[in-house]
Amino acid sequence: MKNIIYLLAICFLVPSIAYSQKPEETEVWTPEPKLITPGINPQAPPSDAIVLLDGKDLSNWSDLKQNPAQWTLENGVMTVAKGKGDIKTKQGFGSCQLHVEWRSPAEVSGSGQNRGNSGIFLMGRYEVQVLDNFNNRTYSNGQAGSIYKQHIPLVNACKPPGEWQTYDIIFTAPKFGEDGSLLSAARVTVIQNGVLVQNNVELKGETVYIGQPKYTKHGEKEALVLQDHGCLVSYRNIWVREL
Amino acid sequence: MKNIIYLLAICFLVPSIAYSQKPEETEVWTPEPKLITPGINPQAPPSDAIVLLDGKDLSNWSDLKQNPAQWTLENGVMTVAKGKGDIKTKQGFGSCQLHVEWRSPAEVSGSGQNRGNSGIFLMGRYEVQVLDNFNNRTYSNGQAGSIYKQHIPLVNACKPPGEWQTYDIIFTAPKFGEDGSLLSAARVTVIQNGVLVQNNVELKGETVYIGQPKYTKHGEKEALVLQDHGCLVSYRNIWVREL
Amino acid sequence: MKNIIYLLAICFLVPSIAYSQKPEETEVWTPEPKLITPGINPQAPPSDAIVLLDGKDLSNWSDLKQNPAQWTLENGVMTVAKGKGDIKTKQGFGSCQLHVEWRSPAEVSGSGQNRGNSGIFLMGRYEVQVLDNFNNRTYSNGQAGSIYKQHIPLVNACKPPGEWQTYDIIFTAPKFGEDGSLLSAARVTVIQNGVLVQNNVELKGETVYIGQPKYTKHGEKEALVLQDHGCLVSYRNIWVREL
Amino acid sequence: MKNIIYLLAICFLVPSIAYSQKPEETEVWTPEPKLITPGINPQAPPSDAIVLLDGKDLSNWSDLKQNPAQWTLENGVMTVAKGKGDIKTKQGFGSCQLHVEWRSPAEVSGSGQNRGNSGIFLMGRYEVQVLDNFNNRTYSNGQAGSIYKQHIPLVNACKPPGEWQTYDIIFTAPKFGEDGSLLSAARVTVIQNGVLVQNNVELKGETVYIGQPKYTKHGEKEALVLQDHGCLVSYRNIWVREL
Numbered sequence: 001m002k003n004i005i006y007l008l009a010i011c012f013l014v015p016s017i018a019y020s021q022k023p024e025e026t027e028v029w030t031p032e033p034k035l036i037t038p039g040i041n042p043q044a045p046p047s048d049a050i051v052l053l054d055g056k057d058l059s060n061w062s063d064l065k066q067n068p069a070q071w072t073l074e075n076g077v078m079t080v081a082k083g084k085g086d087i088k089t090k091q092g093f094g095s096c097q098l099h100v101e102w103r104s105p106a107e108v109s110g111s112g113q114n115r116g117n118s119g120i121f122l123m124g125r126y127e128v129q130v131l132d133n134f135n136n137r138t139y140s141n142g143q144a145g146s147i148y149k150q151h152i153p154l155v156n157a158c159k160p161p162g163e164w165q166t167y168d169i170i171f172t173a174p175k176f177g178e179d180g181s182l183l184s185a186a187r188v189t190v191i192q193n194g195v196l197v198q199n200n201v202e203l204k205g206e207t208v209y210i211g212q213p214k215y216t217k218h219g220e221k222e223a224l225v226l227q228d229h230g231c232l233v234s235y236r237n238i239w240v241r242e243l
Numbered sequence: 244m245k246n247i248i249y250l251l252a253i254c255f256l257v258p259s260i261a262y263s264q265k266p267e268e269t270e271v272w273t274p275e276p277k278l279i280t281p282g283i284n285p286q287a288p289p290s291d292a293i294v295l296l297d298g299k300d301l302s303n304w305s306d307l308k309q310n311p312a313q314w315t316l317e318n319g320v321m322t323v324a325k326g327k328g329d330i331k332t333k334q335g336f337g338s339c340q341l342h343v344e345w346r347s348p349a350e351v352s353g354s355g356q357n358r359g360n361s362g363i364f365l366m367g368r369y370e371v372q373v374l375d376n377f378n379n380r381t382y383s384n385g386q387a388g389s390i391y392k393q394h395i396p397l398v399n400a401c402k403p404p405g406e407w408q409t410y411d412i413i414f415t416a417p418k419f420g421e422d423g424s425l426l427s428a429a430r431v432t433v434i435q436n437g438v439l440v441q442n443n444v445e446l447k448g449e450t451v452y453i454g455q456p457k458y459t460k461h462g463e464k465e466a467l468v469l470q471d472h473g474c475l476v477s478y479r480n481i482w483v484r485e486l
Numbered sequence: 487m488k489n490i491i492y493l494l495a496i497c498f499l500v501p502s503i504a505y506s507q508k509p510e511e512t513e514v515w516t517p518e519p520k521l522i523t524p525g526i527n528p529q530a531p532p533s534d535a536i537v538l539l540d541g542k543d544l545s546n547w548s549d550l551k552q553n554p555a556q557w558t559l560e561n562g563v564m565t566v567a568k569g570k571g572d573i574k575t576k577q578g579f580g581s582c583q584l585h586v587e588w589r590s591p592a593e594v595s596g597s598g599q600n601r602g603n604s605g606i607f608l609m610g611r612y613e614v615q616v617l618d619n620f621n622n623r624t625y626s627n628g629q630a631g632s633i634y635k636q637h638i639p640l641v642n643a644c645k646p647p648g649e650w651q652t653y654d655i656i657f658t659a660p661k662f663g664e665d666g667s668l669l670s671a672a673r674v675t676v677i678q679n680g681v682l683v684q685n686n687v688e689l690k691g692e693t694v695y696i697g698q699p700k701y702t703k704h705g706e707k708e709a710l711v712l713q714d715h716g717c718l719v720s721y722r723n724i725w726v727r728e729l
Numbered sequence: 730m731k732n733i734i735y736l737l738a739i740c741f742l743v744p745s746i747a748y749s750q751k752p753e754e755t756e757v758w759t760p761e762p763k764l765i766t767p768g769i770n771p772q773a774p775p776s777d778a779i780v781l782l783d784g785k786d787l788s789n790w791s792d793l794k795q796n797p798a799q800w801t802l803e804n805g806v807m808t809v810a811k812g813k814g815d816i817k818t819k820q821g822f823g824s825c826q827l828h829v830e831w832r833s834p835a836e837v838s839g840s841g842q843n844r845g846n847s848g849i850f851l852m853g854r855y856e857v858q859v860l861d862n863f864n865n866r867t868y869s870n871g872q873a874g875s876i877y878k879q880h881i882p883l884v885n886a887c888k889p890p891g892e893w894q895t896y897d898i899i900f901t902a903p904k905f906g907e908d909g910s911l912l913s914a915a916r917v918t919v920i921q922n923g924v925l926v927q928n929n930v931e932l933k934g935e936t937v938y939i940g941q942p943k944y945t946k947h948g949e950k951e952a953l954v955l956q957d958h959g960c961l962v963s964y965r966n967i968w969v970r971e972l
Contacts (some may be wrong), residue, residue, distance in 0.1 A: 501897070503924050507939050507940050508939065509938050509939050511939075512870075512878045512937075512939070512940070512941070513868035513870065513871060513878070514868055514869055514870040514878075514881065515789030515868050515869055516869065517869065517881070518866070518869055518885075519869060519872070519874075519881060519882050519885045520884050520885065521884070521885045522884045522885065522886055522924065524886050524888060524921070524922030524924050525922075525923055527923070528771065528772065528895055528920075528922055528923030529771065529923065530878055530896075530923070532886065532923060532924050534884070543849070567860070577896070583924075583925045585923075621810050623761070625756035625757055625758050625759055626758055626759065626760065626761055626762060627755075627756065627757040628756060629762070631762075634842050635755045635756070635757075638757065638760070638762060639762050640762065640972070641762050641764070641765045641777070642761075642762040642763065642764045642765065643765055643767050643775065645767060652771055654771075654920070654923075656918070656925055656928055656929075658928070673929070675918060675928075675929065677771075677920075678767070678770055678774065679764065679767035679768075679771055679775070680767055680770070680773070680775060680828075680897075681767050681826075681970070682826045682899055682970070682972070683762075685918075685929075685972070686899075686916070686918070686928075686929040687901055690793070694755075695752050696750050696751065696752050696754075696755070697750050697755070698755070712777065727925070729883070729925070729927070
């Protein structure tokens, strides 16, 4: 008899417990995501972006000594001016989404690392390589789309020299303790010309040409740097969203 | 005495090793990333993409019972057909980059979850929400760009009803042990209309409407499912790259 | 005798002149066409365009009484505000190339001429019709892409309500004599969403709702007018190049 | 007396006729323009276009002797193969709207007419010039966007070598009498990279390198020809709509 009552209990109570779970219990209403307006197309800056280069002037950039940036600006396109050195944003950024369009020189010269070389240094330290790797072999961890000398791109998604290419970069800044110790490493996702080439890879430290990368504590926001590597690489339509 | 010699060796040799480091030592030449051709623009399928919907037919899709997909196809646009149920790809996918364009009905009807609701179920289980959230409030973890009931989108980047929107999704499939235990959780990045809304978030398990998500072992490749939620949501230009 | 020599000259020299024709003779070196920089894509304003609407303000527009334009501007989109009347450019234009993007309301209401109706009046007089003709029949010479009540569009190239559409218009202004007589009629080419709908058609006069169009002398440059027809039609990315 | 009655008739009847005019009287309901579906963007082929080059094969093309076209096809891009000669469409066209994307070689060589030279011959006879005129002067009626040796382009809207450029061409075929006499000349509108460069200009005859152009009767539909001028000019995304 008890067993029958027990069975009845199972038949009636257990389902009622299940039924008592309600969809509303797993709804989360706060915070409400901020409303933004995306661009006319996915390459155009959304409403919450800081436009760093719109082709009208170089007012958001300086050279590394805080003097006005000396790269050329012609027909809305900014181009490395040989011997003028790297340039950097006046504003600093930490974690961010960054859109950059770049073009390696149509007129090919040099080979390997000497063809269409430039670079995007997040926080002035962590380089996403810019290079003309269309029919131009170099070391895999130094080609376009690589995190220079740290991460090989998943594929080679380069367009030919002279064509515009896009980088959509998602950067998570590293975190440091008060004592300078690394709390969490930087991470980067890179989409080149619509193709994933880096998927949230963990950076090993600051980009170095020689030796092993390591982290050194720096500010929470640091200037974005574009490299003058002696090649006439061009840029346009650069915008960033702080994350 | 030996210790002193040892110390001297450290003092003199280690630095000299450091100085002898050469840039070539940190070059990695293999593997060489596969060469692919990006699309005409970042929204067009690159050469290594599997085109799932090009507007000509629904041949890559079936309903959940393996019968031909019954959604409508008109003017190159695929639209949910009420009562015809979810559809799924004939091919299965694991980790992938997925491009989807969708449009909620221009004619607004309903509110909250009843307005322009559909969904993209990665591996048939993990939902990126599709919803018309333009001037339409719902719970934050259930709005467009959310990982349904798991992750609130970073911002609301919705376009108005009737306009086409893009999702660029980077999905890392979960891994399971032989015994069904979870070895690594699924991860998702979502870019909506060019704006980051999910940054490599970790999924808590399969999407559930009621209760808490949990993982259940499944195959390494599973069909992508698009949801019929009773709203006439449309799709076009869907392509996927296996990672 | 002289005549004979003259005839001989014709017989021998003329052919030899013909044979001696050189490619250089048909080269024309002046004028040298002005150098301009096209936009990033064919929809973006080239360097010699006057941008009339970039989404930031309505400073280039007024109402018909020279008061500030009262249409709404939200998220970079300008929309007809019912009862606020037509708006016009502060600057006048004659022959020109005009790019306009427009969107009829996603929420469909009304039918025939009462659905998504607005209009682009070149020189304030010659109307390229704006109307939602997606599944909405009206008289052929009054539908989208028509020169209102003068020229039927070659095809119906409308997008659904709620989607952005483009008009690329080439307008040749009419010419009048000092006495007001018509020296040459206005001509218009219209490309809607990339599809030719009017091919250099000759206008019969100013657009009229009732009766037959006729020309009345006006200035060489006249304001461009956008019509408030009581429908919430939206506009963005309007630019013009003077020809 | 009669005159007075006549005058009264004018005074009373004419206005009443004018007042009796109704808007419906100037509505034209037939023909109803054919419904077509525009492409995803204005550069993509609409539903009624014949796609001549989609990057998958050269099946719509032959050389001038009807043998398979020998130009190279790589990564979806068709390029002139030196010495292989002109190619032409297998199908003939008369009046049409034509979309062509072309790229002059990134690696600049030669000058004047010897830099990035090719051409689009409508009906195999009427040439829209293709040339790299970025920082490369030649005779004005022979530069990119010209109707070769007949019409100077309105502006120089060239992009740099290595970048893709668009031509949107509207061509009205000439008409001939049975006796071969010209009934109406050919006319052409050309939009280069979104910028008008030819506005419905009248052609003087077939394109000739030496001497004056003249018309010779030909078929109502004739193959479109692309020129091999010894430069490695590339093409992609070519489509045509018959008018």
